[in-house]
Amino acid sequence: MNAADAIARILKAEGVEYLFAYPMNPIIEAAANVDIRPIVVRQERTGLHMADALSRMSSGRRVGVFCMQNGPGAENAFGGVAQAYGESVPLVVLPMGFPRSQSGVNPNFSSALNFRHITKSAEQVLVPQAIPDALRRAFFQARNGRPRPALVEIPSDLFNEEVPEPWHYRPAPEVRSAPDPEVVERVASVLAGAARPVIYAGQGVHYARAWAALKEMAELLEAPVVTSLGGKSAFPENHPLALGSGGRAIPRTVHTFLQSADVILGIGCSFTSTKFGVKIPKGKTLIHATLDPSDIYKDIEAEYALVGDARLTLEALVQAVRPRLGGKPRGRSGDVARRIADVKAEWLAVWRPKLTSNAAPLSPYRVIWDLMHTVDVANTIITHDAGSPRDQLSPFWESVTPLSYIGWGKTTQLGYGLGLAMGAKLARPGQLCINVWGDAAIGFTGMDFETAVRERIPILSILFNNSSMALEVPVMPVSTQKYRSTDISGDYAGMVRALGGYGERVMTPEQIIPAIRRGIAKTEEGVPALLEFITAQETEFSSF
Incomplete structure (x- = not known):
């Protein structure tokens, strides 16, 4: 059995159902041969975010796996692995490396070296017989202790070499420790x-x-x-x-x-x-x-x-x-x-004008309030994005079941939420999976909405479009006034329709709840939906 097929068999033994990937990497085809579904993304970071959510939704029992090509694929993946490391999420990352004769030659990118500070373990396999032990170590490290990514780099010229028989693989166990x-x-x-x-x-x-x-x-x-x-x-x-x-x-x-x-x-x-x-x-x-x-x-x-x-x-x-x-x-x-209850009531009374505002452009707080009172919260998984959506959503969204809110913030890469929602939907297909993001975040990972369409992952995406980087306006007044440096916008609902999804723009308060219901109905039909809410440039958040 060649190395690629052996890796696929090991992934199957570890219970891997989805392989998140961007070609070229021989593991993709080998995985498909053993009925592991490849999920091919538009950029590496989003694939890692999807694997990240899959791990979270199982409390780390099912470890998300991502593979990519050498050179630019590994380089582009760096941000997604760094995000998982900062948020303590278990992953197994399988980059293809340069041929062994070139792996140490400058400027060829070495994943085993360069990912070392954002992984729990990082090693390069040099001989095919080392593959079972290397993957066992990676899964064990990801699954036990503080959860974080583990990486195994496989040189491109090793994939077609034979793994000597007999070889045996036992899945990595889960161990726990108790306090003194x-x-x-x-x-x-x-x-x-x-x-x-x-x-x-x-x-x-x-x-x-x-x-x-x-x-x-x-x-x-x-x-x-x-x-x-x-x-x-x-x-x-x-x-x-x-x-x-x-x-x-x-x-x-x-x-x-x-x-x-x-x-x-x-x-x-x-x-x-x-x-x-x-x-x-x-x-x-x-x-x-x-x-x-x-x-x-x-x-x-x-x-x-x-x-x-x-x-x-x-x-x-x-x-x-x-x-x-x-x-x-x-x-x-x-x-x-x-x-x-008394303190909460006093606090909500202060915020109720924003939560129930009838203004247009819309208050993002009104959108969140109506969303929470329209969906079945107990059967919904939701995540924020970096910046304003995080600060507007997290205090007011009332989660009632475990793992129904994917929270993050140790590092705050824009666009993380889209992949998280898609990965959550793969892990929990029977639940409504929502990401809440802004016009800055969609600029980073928005093209991967096409991945949701192509891979049949019907998420509900809530986009706040205020045509601005609102949080940055107070700290960039001259740049904004002279050069409009914080102005960003677009027709994002139109973009999603062009990619094959359901896109709708919402501009007035009375349209909010009907649009949410239409978006949910589309996801139930199997169609990813994006609702674009035209919102005010809200910079106030609940802090003390």
Whole structure:
């Protein structure tokens, strides 16, 4: 069996159903021969974004795989791998390399060398018999510990060489670690004695599938829960103890309860310092529970640290806290829930004029509000894009089921959301999958809407067109006034129709809900749809 066929057989053994790709790479044809469906994109970055979403939707159990050609294919893929690395998403990346006789010759691009700082592991296979072990290592690294991309580069002249028989491949196992029991007991005493505890839940809750354990912990402690942007939907946001998610824009509930907390338990989070995350207030007792020990003391000094899988950590804490509380909550959840509801009501009252605005051009907040009240939220997966769509959507969208919101922000490449929505739709074909983006983002990856059409991936794309880079206007006044440097626009609904999808432009408030319903109906017919909303240049977002 030649190397390409052996790789395809290994991918099949690992449960790979889709191979995201851009030709030329011999793995594509070999994969099709074993009934792995190739998804060929218009640019490498979008294919990696699709693989990224596939991994997320399975909590990393199904690892997204992407392959590309050597030279420009590998070079163009760099951004997509960097995005997955920054967001801690497991991928296996299989670039073709230059022939072995040329792989070290300048200026030939070496993936194994150049991707080293944005992958968990990166290696080049030099002999065909090394392929099974190299792929086993890659899948194991991607699937275990902190999830991140792993790369295996295969030189082009190696693909047709024979992998010596007999060879055997056993899929990479999943392993989990638990925190130190002694530290668990100390932390349990702190949590049981807290007067105003708050839980900060990150993306690690999704990867550990710790949703039920998080809910049990919150209800036992009667503690409000805030999630990071990546952790959004890890806790149902219609729960009385839900505060919402944190990012550059946050609900008032997040700010209020973090400020008043005496103890903050961070679970499945890195506490990375970023303007797209919540700033943890000083003067609190911090408990940092994370899978990756390199997160500890990186950006914050926590009094207590637990290293381990989020579900195992939460289950251990519940077992240790419960007897300290006499086996049940103390009975203060009603008061906590009323305070949360009051703060939320006050905050929404301030924003209601924008959320229900009848102005034209449209308020993007009105579009989000009507979208949320039109779709079946529990059966919808939604993601934002970089910039204004993220800051406008995340505070107000109420996620009620796990993995129904794909949040991101450690790095903020424009156009990421389109591939995420397409990958989510492949992973969850029965759910409505939506990406919310702006006219800047569609300029980066918009041509890959044709991929959605060609590959029969019926997503609903919500585009805010304000003919401007609105966030940049206040910081580029001279450039804007003299050279109109922040002006961007186009007929994006027309573009989508030209690519074979359903495109509709919406300009007045009364058209919003009917257009959304038409867009959903088109996706149910199997047609990708883009609704282009002509919006005002909104620069205000919910921050404190």
